[in-house]
Amino acid sequence: MQVIEREKIIGQIEDLKKKHGIDRSALLPILQDLQKIYGFLPNIVMQEVAHSIGIHPVEVEGVASFYSFFRTKEKQGKYVIRLCQTISCDLAGKQNVARQFENELGIKFGETTRDGMFTLEYTNCLGMCDQGPAVMINDRLFARVDAERASQIIADCRRDFLKSDFPEVVPSDIKKAGPILDNGIKPVESLKKALKMSRSDIIATIRESGLKGRGGAGFPTAIKWQLAGAAKGAKKYVVCNADEGEPGTFKDRMLLYEKTDLLLDGMTIGAYAIGAKKGFIYLRGEYLYMRKYLEKSLSKRRSQNLLGEKILGNKDFSFDIEIRMGSGAYVCGEETALIESLEGYRGEPRNRPPFPVDTGFQGNPTIVNNVETFIDAALIISKGAVWFNEYGTEKSKGTKIFSISGDCRQPGIYEFPFGLTVTELLQEVGGEDAKAVQIGGASGHCIAVKDFHRTIAYEDLGSGGSIIIFGPETDMLQVAKNFLEFFVEESCGQCTPCRDGNPKLLEGIELLEKGRCSVTYLNELKKLGETIQIASKCGLGQSSPNAFLSIIDNFKSEILGRVPEAD
16 A cells, blocks of 8 residues: 555544544444445554554454454445345245345355445344344345345445435334333433432332343342442443344334433433443444434433433533444343453453453443343333332233244234233234244244243243244254354354354254254254353353254254255
8 A cells, every 4th residue: 555545544543533532442433434434444454553542453353353244355345235144034035035136146145246336245133033034235224125125126226226324214013012112201201200319219219120131131130230339430331232133133123213212311320320420322233224313312312411411400410321333243242242342352251250340341330231121220210110010920020022023923022021921922923823932032942832831031931032933834953053053153252162062063953954863963962052051151152052952852853864855
């Protein structure tokens, strides 16, 4: 490159540092903006970024190579077409759409057309599982794409009809609302009430409600907030985990767009309760099209004195929120991996202890809750713990918002109280003829008809919200394969059981497909899966064999002794 180009790069980096900050935590936003400029991240760009923020170039390259949305080797096309490859879109006919895109463009997935117009890629869940097959082109999302529409999309791109500057939010399909989705309170009502309470009273109310984290782990929210509030630290942080990447999950897309004020109220209440002055919304890279909308919401709240200095006239409380984008790494849904990503590192989970409530973002006390949890917390402060306890079970209080997809007549978003049975859920969504139901997305468990009497609750079948229904004709071995392919791709590679174990399980599935797997070897694979569950470092590895093991247990007769089709 010429000297003038190097000087230009240096100038661009300095401008971006003014926008995003000068420390290591600004690395991902800076790289994201530079990729927009150059279409990829040339070596010289990564080198100059490293020199500018005082780290070694190999560290920048290590970060860029970790996240699937960064490209370091070649420039992407003007239109980057990403087709969702996870199970719900598979069931909706993804293969036909994929073939048509290849036919229209004359390239395979992973390639760019010679004229530089199109790059064709697979991606994992786009959060449109109820409206698949889903396609993202640059920042624009398309739902219910069939082969004919794929052809039309390409034609529109060639005529430059699609402008990435004008992203759109595909409407959510809410099939059943309950007390959370149909809450009836006015914007900011919760925050105003909270600021009249003491910090200890806020946490006591959350504790009395029995609210547990809605991301799936079910850790009591009040304990997390109390520990962070009591921790020593001049700086404290609130992080909203909006990195909804679990295949089959799409509720956060709706909540972010339709319950924005409640979410921001919940984050601000959490900040007030623990004494934080700064918050982050970590928004998954696939939801980039939502960023402008969320930024406008934050701006509006600042103008209304709901964010910033001395919120609502409270001289002792200042708090603001920044949006940070993910770059395509499912593991960043794990809270310590998310914090690593916020700090500008590879999204690799940390050893625990210490926990984020003591040693979180940049070593400071930090609470990380998901979108639904913050919304629930805001409503509990407004309506009270007794109201929340009217729903659910003794050990699972309140209601849960579910993303329901797959082989049912009415896929979409549903709100149900904890404690309903799988049979009752299937009757509600039109999936009575199901032969299997995946509870909790790819990391959950696949249950057969014999277990449909079980309840969806923390004490029985826990779920972060994803429910995928499989009809009588579904090939359960292909379901297991799809989930394992997902985990093989999304493993951060940090620990051996997950990094090396899941590919071995996938090899076993390929043997089963060919009808060449003995029961003895299948039992060895089960033992391997159990070892991965026990020995993996984080929740991704610990849960990655769940679907494989449960499908093997429940559908063994269906997957053994196959006679493969002739080539």
